[in-house]
Structures are given as structure tokens and as C-alpha cells.
Amino acid sequence: MPAITLPDGSTRQYDEPVTVAAVAASIGAGLAKAALAGRVDGELVDTSYVIARDARLEIVTDKDSAALEIIRHSTAHLLAQAVQSLFPDAQVTIGPVIEDGFYYDFAYKRPFTPEDVAAIETRMRELAAANLPVARRELPRDEAVALFRSMGEHYKAEIIASIPSNEPISLYGQGEWFDLCRGPHVPATGKLKSFKLMKVAGAYWRGDSRNEMLQRIYGTAWLHDKDLKDYLHRLEEAEKRDHRRIGRELDLFHFQEEAPGAVFWHPKGWRVFQTLIGYMRDRQAAAGYDEVNAPEIMESSLWQQSGHLEKFGENMFLTKTPDERTFAIKPMNCPGHVQIFKQGIRSYRDLPVRFAEFGKVHRYEPSGALHGLMRVRAFTQDDAHVFITEEQITAESVRMIELLLSIYRDFGFDDVQVKFADRPPLRVGSDEIWERSEQALKAAAEAAGVQCAYNPGEGAFYGPKLEFHLRDAIGRTWQCGTLQVDLNMPGRLGAYYIDEHSQKKTPVMLHRAIFGSLERFLGILLEHYAGRLPPWLAPTQAVVMGITDRQHDYVAAVTEMLKNQGVRATSDLRNEKLGFKIREHTLQRVPYLLVAGDKEVAANLLSVRTLSGKDLGTLTVTAFVSRLQADVERRGRTVLEE
């Protein structure tokens, strides 16, 4: 005789076991209709779930935080059903919920075409309109394996076979079709309305490039049509902030076929790039770093010794000289910095030694990985290597983490994702050394109060790392900063210092980058700010313009004064209407537009307008410059005006 307690605290008695759906119906017809699933004693179940004992029950409707995931998961099933109804020999594999939607991977003899996808979506709508009831049943594992195997569903059989044999397997069916699934699912396909298939792509079985490639279909699904519409609109908006588009529109950089993955920086883009470098140079100097510069091309023997050729060789550009020596274009800066450390004798009193370099590195990245500024083959790192004793690891790492987060804050990045990555399969050094370096890095992250996600097996080949990830316009995250503890490289390259007992000791080396790659960081910034770089970064901070030719001399003189005071200013003396000039420079995202008409000339003032269209009134040149200086001081920490 189950007593069921509802969220409002009331309790209902039932004479015999009841389903979630029945409870909902006994409360009200509206609730019964809205029910998507149930939560029994905190656990999500189907509406068909039978409650036999006293329990707490919540009816999950579209108001519930779990609703969206259930809808997406059920829509993935609907997709699989549609595919198998149109392509009976396609095999199902997995179909998880992801951010904003779901995907489902199929094994099929040929790739799906865009036309196939359109047909699949149409079939999905038909199946949804048929409002097929969704039913759950359970089978012992081995029977489930046999069942799927007999159906020719080899991938599914393989998945089930990897589940422990004592666990019963749940199957979900709708119409003729069923699939292995943990659930829960919506009660009937009619609940699925606001979805759309987005794209087809290849994806490796079990995510391993040695395996065969499956056909992945991505879809998005929402509770209401309005949410779907909003989502599609968000995608459109995100496309407008794509850094590749902004780079072209603002004339910042370009790429061309002859140099895949290498940036041609235009004057305006390079100005921003140099501003970033200047900023980092100041911050690093204040944090005790010395800037150095090492060769970009060094003989391969050095890279042999460091282990790069063996572990990273696939990604290296090699070149043979006319005298038959083989050189490598550096893919990393560390070996160069170790060479500098090795010159002369270092005492323990000299540590930490902090070398920083804006080092341009080249990596032969797989062609399919290239992506605008985010993933290139030639890039500039704000790289640094700090040589310390093992005892200093934690303190120095904490200093680094604090510097890093403080710098991100200057750009308005307050929520940075941090991941801890430990030993990769392809690595140098003993497990004992790895154990020590992993522990030390973990301790440092804790001491700095950083919450880390875990990224197993993703460390560098010489040491574990903390990764600092930032998001792009459409939510993809990119690793920018990194902090790596390395107990291997200094020893391999013969670096040592003299300790307090006059003994040679191998230093620990911390590798770190904050922007990571200047190119990528700038790409992220362009998307983060939608091209509206804050005044301290904007390639052009102010444009001075006249209204007629009468103000020509005044505009030229003011522009000159601004430039002399370090303002990145240009003048617009073209014979165009003011509205036209305002529009053009606004589209170019210039933070300040300074207008001089006859009135301003007479009063020796400027009419100041911000990028967002705000009228700041008339100011003297001096007043404007101090306003701009205040902006520069604040950097990106201000909330941007919309």
C-alpha cells in the first residue's frame, strides 16, 4: 500500500502499486498530460515506472531541470528510429546528450548525404506525429547481447557485452523499434516537437582513430519551439563574432593557400598583437622574469637529446642545409632556455631563474586541425621556463597561478576552466619521477585555491600540467594558459646548479604560458569582445573627423597632438557626410569618434562620441586624453557598454 509524498508535503495513499503516470492522473488531467518522467526518492524514472513502496515523488514536467536532457535523449532515439526505418541495414551505436542537443553514431555502408539527413528529419516528424508510446523492458545481459547480435547489431552487442553480467539491461521501444538504454525517456514520441538535425560528420568508433569511421548525425532539441528559434538565432549571432570574419572585416590579418596555418598580420592586427606583447612584457618584468631570445632553428641532435624528435617528431618541421646537416625549426622553446641556463655556473642562491620569451614556434599540425587563429602551425608563445629546486615547486607554482589569473582578469575573463592533466602514454622519465611531479603540481593548485577538472593522460611528454581553458563565441573551449612541472628535461639536457653542499644538482623546470599562443588568445579576444576591443587594445583608439573642409587644419592639428601623446589616432578628412563617416568607423569598432565642426573649432574643443553611440559632450584634447588614459588603466575589466 504505497504512501506517496509529493513535493508540497502532502501524502496520498494507494491501494496497490501505481505508476508515476497514474499518480499524475490522480492529481489532475493537466499534470498527467504534462508529465515527461518522474523522480522517485530522487531518482529519475519513466512515467510508466511502478511505485510499490512508500516514496517521495516529483512529477517531471517541462518546468523541471531534468526535462531538457530527457527530451534530448528521447529525440536521439527518435533519430535512430528514423534512420533505421529509412536505412534498415544501418547499425546503431551510441547516441548521447550533449550541450544544446544530442548526436547519434551509425555504422552504414556509405556516408549519409545532406538529402538523406533532410529525409531522416522528415521521418522523425512523422514518427513524432504518430505519438508512439515508449515502453521499457528489461533483459538479462547475455540475452540482450544475443538479441542484438541476432539482429546484426554488432556494435550494440559489443557495448552491452562490456556491461557487468549481473546487471539487467533495459531496452526502450517505440513502435517496432527498440534500443538499449538506461533511460528515462518521455512517455510517447508526441512529446518531441522542437528539434532540428544540424549536421553530419564522420566520427571514429569508440573515439579511436585506428577504428572504423561511423556516421554521426548531430541534432538540437528543446522544450519549446521558441527555445529552438532562440538557439538558432544565437548561432547566427555567434557567427557574426567569428574571429575569422572579424579579422577580415577589420583588416587585421589574413591566411593564404601557400602558408596553411600561418598568419599574415596586417598593420592593425599587428598593432593589437604588439600591444598584447607590451602588456605581458610589463607584467612579467614585475613578476621577476628576464626576457631572453633563443634560435628558431637548431641542429636536430639537440632535439634528439631533449626527446622531442622521438616523442614530438611527427609535429616538427625539419630542414636539411646545403652542407647536409639536419636542423629543426623549434616547436617549443624549452631546450633553448635550458641552453641559456647552462651557460656558466648557477648557484642555488640564483634560483629561481625565470626566463621568458615571446618565442615563435612551428608545429606541423594535422591539416584537419587548422582553425583560423585558434589552431595554426606557426605561433608565438608567451613562454617562460623557471628553474628551481624541488622544494620551491609549490610556492613558485602558486605565484604563477596568481599571476595568470590576475592577467586573465585584466581581459574580463573571470571564469576560467582549469584542468589537471597527468602522465600521457607517450612520455619520458620514470614513474617515480612522474609521481613526484604530479603530487607537487596538485599541491600547488590546491594551495592557490583553484578548482580543477581532471584530464587524464593529457600531460606533456615530460611532465604533468595545469591547463587554463577559455571559451570561443560558440562555446568551444581552447586551452590558452598552461603550467607544467618538469623533472625530466633539465637532466636530459645536462642542466645543473650547485647546492649548499657544493654538490651538482639537477634543477626542476616549470614551463608556463599565459596567453598560450598570442594568435589564439587574440582570436579568443576578438570573439569575446565581438571585435569591440576595449580602448587599451583597439588598433585605432580614436578617429578625428571634420564636417566640412573648413575644419581640415584643425582636425589635422588635433590628430597630431593626440599621436604625440601616445594615442592611436587617425583623421578622416574625406569629403563625406558626417553620418557616413560615423557609420564606417563604428563598423570598424573604433572606441572614440571625435567630431570637429565650426563650433568646436571656435571653442578649441572636440565633440566626443563612443562606439556604442553615447554622446560624451564636448571635451578639450587634454580632457579626452585623460579619459582615454583612465580606460587604458582599467583595461578589459570594465563591463562593456552594449
Added chain:
RNA sequence: GCCGGCUUAGCUCAGUUGGUAGAGCACCUGAUUUGUAAUCAGGGGGUCGCGGGUUCGAUCCCUGCAGCCGGCACCA
């Protein structure tokens, strides 16, 4: 690197069921001297990504390659 798609003027894109191409914006010239997001008129501009094949003829069909786009795999 793998799967799919794409590549036409500086940009965004149309077009030719195979007979060597067009729009808007941009650019140039002229007129206009203009007060906070587009003044008007005229003009120039393309070996249709590159190579090979089929054909009387290829930008269009076939094929190889490159680059780009979306995923996957790989990574700052």
C-alpha cells in the same frame, strides 16, 4: 590524418540542362561642403582554386591535387 561539404570580382552571393559570366557592397572619377550609422551620377574590375581527361567547345561533366568549412582524431 579521417568522413562529408565547399571553392565564380576585394567581400557576400546569383548564374550557365556544356557555347568563356552577373548583382549588391567595396574601389576609381565627377558633382555635392554636408552636425553623429549609408548623398547622387558615371566608370573600371573575373584565364569561374590548380593540373589532367572527355568534348567541335569545359566555369559547368569525370579525375587528381590544394585550400577552406563542419565534425572526428590530434593540440597552445
